[in-house]
Amino acid sequence: MAHGTPPVAEDRVPVAEVHAAHAHTPYVSPDKSPLEMTIRGLALGSILGVVFAASSVYLAIKVGLTVSASIPVAVLSIAIFRALGNSSILENTIVQTAGSAGESLAFGVAAALPALLLLGYDISLTHAFLTAALGGVLGVLMMIPLRQGLIVQEHGKLPYPEGTASADVLIVGEQGGTNARTVIIGFLVGGVYKFLYSGMKLFKEVLSTPIKGLKSAELSTEVSPELLGVGYIIGPRVAAITFAGGVLSYLILIPAISFFGSGLEQPLLVHNGMLIRDMSPDQIRNAYVLYIGAGAVATGGLISLIRSMPTIIGAFQRSVATLRASRNQGGAPQLLRTEQDLPITVVLVGSLLLVLAIWLAPPLQVNFISAILIVIFGFFFVTVSARITGEIGSSSNPISGMVVATLLVTCLVYLLLGWTSSEDRFMALTTAAIVGIAASNGGTTAQDLKTAFLVGGTPRKQQVALFVGVLTSAMFIGMVLVTLNRGATAIIPEPHPNVKVTDLTEETHTQRTFPWAVTAQTLAARGTDEAAVRKALWAQGYELNTQSGTPELRSWREVTAQDAGAVTLNLANDAQVKVSELGTLTEGPKRTYKEGHVRGADTPVPAGKYLIDEAGTIQYVVDPGIGGRISSYEGQQLTRYSAPKAQLFALIIDGILTQRLPWDLVLLGVFIALMLELCGVSSLPFAVGVYLPISSSTPLFVGGMVRYLVDRVRGGTAAESEFSPGTLLSSGYIAGGSIAGVLIAILEIASDGALTRAINLPAMLGHMGGLGGFLNAVGESEAAHPLWSNIWGLVFFAGLTAFLLRSALKGESAAVAPAPKK
Structure with missing residues (x-):
């Protein structure tokens, strides 16, 4: 990074510095109306948005980062439409707009919602969709009245780096440039x-x-x-x-x-x-x-937010002033194509419906006070986010700090009101997640509106494309999150004889059992032992249990004794042997386990999902793929996603509402971050490194x-x-x-x-x-x-x-x- 650029937040990657401001002349004249918002453009933008949203979800749960999708989407749009025949620069702008919406939603969803797993909840597809969709729509709605003030009146003062860079790519593509082949080769x-x-x-x-x-x-x-x-x-x-x-x-x-x-x-x-x-x-x-890492990350995020406070306060004041001025300019609507926004009635009615939806949607479990907090924080941080991205770009936009600030205030309000139950923690996280998504999407929306402003797009069509991109991406983001988690979830034997679980669900798991007539002498004759066989069986999806004295194979799959006996084991002595060759398998009884969740402040076991036998005793932990605490079992490395932001948010909620955070270790991280800041080093990327493997x-x-x-x-x-x-x-x-x-x-x-x-x-x-x-x-x-x-x-x-x-x-x-x- 060039000397003198602002410190980089870990939420977004840095993008191009823009050239000096100059008088605005749209690439496409307002008196021309080339092909712009088309069905194929919205469809392609939605598809590319889903693809890059999925990659952003993956990155966010892995390392807490996302990557700006605007330029790759613009490049791919130009190439795809060129291969199909032709397209206009404005149609490519619509594709880029719809496509970039997914990445901004993905960060908020993937950074916050996995914390539910750490608090002892599941990630619900309905909850994830509503959180993403409502937060994204909130961000777009609040940017509609801000466009005139931030994009038009502040042109030449607010460079909007990503928006300007995307406009450059679109203009170059219209003139015959771009190289989508490089992106496609990299993808393959x-x-x-x-x-x-x-x-x-x-x-x-x-x-x-x-x-x-x-x-x-x-x-x-x-x-x-x-x-x-x-x-x-x-x-x-x-x-x-x-x-x-x-x-x-x-x-x-x-x-x-x-x-x-x-x-x-x-x-x-x-x-x-x-x-x-x-x-x-x-x-x-x-x-x-x-x-220690959590203390450092929280401190780095707050320092980033505090450092931005003069900008935040000034941004909010100037945005309100320019909004008021733009609305006082006269009654006649502007007729130029490039000045047509969606009517203010859409904003007012949409905002009212949004508040009601957040309050009344059962999966969100948000009460009226939290709905009000979402509106207050959402309006403030969307305005601030849009202004900051215009001044210094998304790379220095402290979204994590905004979410942390929302969480801290929300949790302190809850603590004063005595709301400290597990349901209250769920509500606090949902509140912060919607605000974070709105703020993130507000910044991205501002960049997209800047792109359209420079190339000569129609604002209202751009705003419609943003709504389409938000809703289509929201439908898939939660699905990707749930898929990644389920694909890496492992059911691990972990008995807790003295722990009773009362929070049971309707879900059950059926286990097949197969008594196995194998002896230590048989294994020794094959040059192996029980430990080696246990590992080899686990690698094939079977558990070997010998607690009752008789060896027993267990499986969660629909298999028979014949299927299990045909399994080939790769033993450590380079030998291959079938299970049936070591001993006869017989059909045993099926066992049914109920799902139960452990939550709350005074639990003898970590919060999470467990399987409980008929006696009500925990026998297995359902360790999630995202934020799971077991990294290997029986010599097999398990796929695990660190989800550093989610772990931080869960620690903040638990630490404030249960008042049992290990402050000694947290304060070590706090002072590490402060030491780095005193040395002139941005503490936030360093703190993320402490937190990550x-x-x-x-x-x-x-x-x-x-x-x-x-x-x-x-x-x-x-x-x-x-x-x-x-x-x-x-x-x-x-x-x-x-x-x-x-x-x-x-x-x-x-x-x-x-x-x-x-x-x-x-x-x-x-x-x-x-x-x-x-x-x-x-x-x-x-x-x-x-x-x-x-x-x-x-x-x-x-x-x-x-x-x-x-x-x-x-x-x-x-x-x-x-x-x-x-």
Whole structure:
């Protein structure tokens, strides 16, 4: 990032700096009416909006980041319509407008709603849709009366970087430029690459190695195309600061906690009674470092908000003044096409209906006071967000700080009123989520209106397209969130004999059981033991239980004894054996478990969903894929999404309303953030790095370093770099890798894990034979060699990185129009 630019928030990636302000002359004259809002334009914009919304959801739950979709959507629209025949610049503007709406909704939904899982609730599709749709519509409605003041009257004063950059791309595309091929190649490469390791398990997703001589220290990296792309886009400075936060967590804090806590005989702050000396680095992080990171992230967000207060106050005052002035200019409506907004009656009636919908919709569980808080905070933060994005861009728009501020005020009001039940915590989170979505979408809507203003679009048609984009994306965002969570959810044996659950649902789970006539002597004769067989069975979707004395296979799938007996086990001694060859299986009784939720302040077990037997005793935990607390079981790494923002929001709600937050650890994070600010370093990206696994921040750092090399070699202005082939390819990496991750989760759910096991090549080929033995040694397998699997994975990741570097250096910028033919 160029020297002198504002500090970067972690919510959005930085975008181009715009050129100097000049007198406005629309690209398309107001007296012309080319093709603009069409059915195909709205359809294409909605489809692209859903695609980029899905990738934004994936990124938000993984690393708490989203990526601006405006430029990739504009580039793809130009290319697709060019392939279909022709289109006008205004039709492409409508596509870009509808398409960019999804990304702004995705951040608010994916940042806040997963906190429900941490509070002991499920994510409901209806709740997610209503939260996204109502928050998005609120943002658009409140921007309609603000357009005249912020976009028109403040032209030349408010640059709106993303809106201006998108207008540049659209104009260049109209003149014959753009390079959608780069985005599409990145999408295909990222998707195939993701499928190779996440689906087929050809190489490990996370490469890690302990650091000798430093207790519990570990260095690791994901070989992720989407995180590599994000690192390139956010640039070297922010990527390096984020990685530095990971270094503090994994190479300083975790080793220090392990060193000083290894002699303790009493557990600290953990429900399962584990001692620090028995914890892995990830367990120490989950038990202690997350609270430190939460304190740092909350402090960084509030500092970002406080630093913006002069801007916020001034923005609000100027917006109200310009709104009043624009409405006092006279009664006759403006007849120019480029000055036609939706009527103010739409805003007034729509706002009233919105308040009633938020208050009366049963899934939201919002009372009248919270509905009023949503309106107050929503109006204020939408106005502020629109102004801030106009002045310094979305990258420095402190959306997280706004949500944190909303949560803090809401929770304090609830505490004063005595509203501290689990239902009140649900309502507090919903309140903050709708406000955050409205603020985020308000900023994006302002950028889109600026784009239309520059190219000569019709505002009312743009506003209709925004409503369409919001509603279509809202229908799918919750579905993506639920799919990712369900696809990675694991039912883990976790008995709690003395805990009774009273909050039961109507849902039940049926378990098939198969008594197994296997003996220790039989296993020894095969060169194996019970522990190895237990791991091999779990990898195939079966649980081995020996608590009753008789070995018993258990499965949650519709299988028979014959099906279970035909399962081939890959044992650690490179042997393959069928279950039936080790002992006879018989049909056992089916067991039915009820679902129950643990919530509240004084629970003996962590909040969450559990399965309860007929005696009312907890036997299993349904550990969610998003924010799950169990990262591995029986030697198998479980797919887990950190959801750093959701964890922070859940900690704030629980900490205030239950008054049991471990403030010692939280305050350590607070003072770490303050120390960084005193050193002149933006604390928010650093705090996110502390909060994330270092495996997530490492590929960000690699992508940032690639960007550093490209900028040094290629040069050019900041604006040109945003249209560069490296940025477009990175956008493709992000979308392709994220969509592949969503599709793999769908396969997992649709087949109850059967399809994902069928494409798992190391498990399918087994340990025996040349190719099977090789893939099990270097791929995602329990038998993977620690050194060679790391080297093998690094080869693939290096190839992906090299392709990005080469394309960024050799490719042609999308901002360059071809020379006219002579």
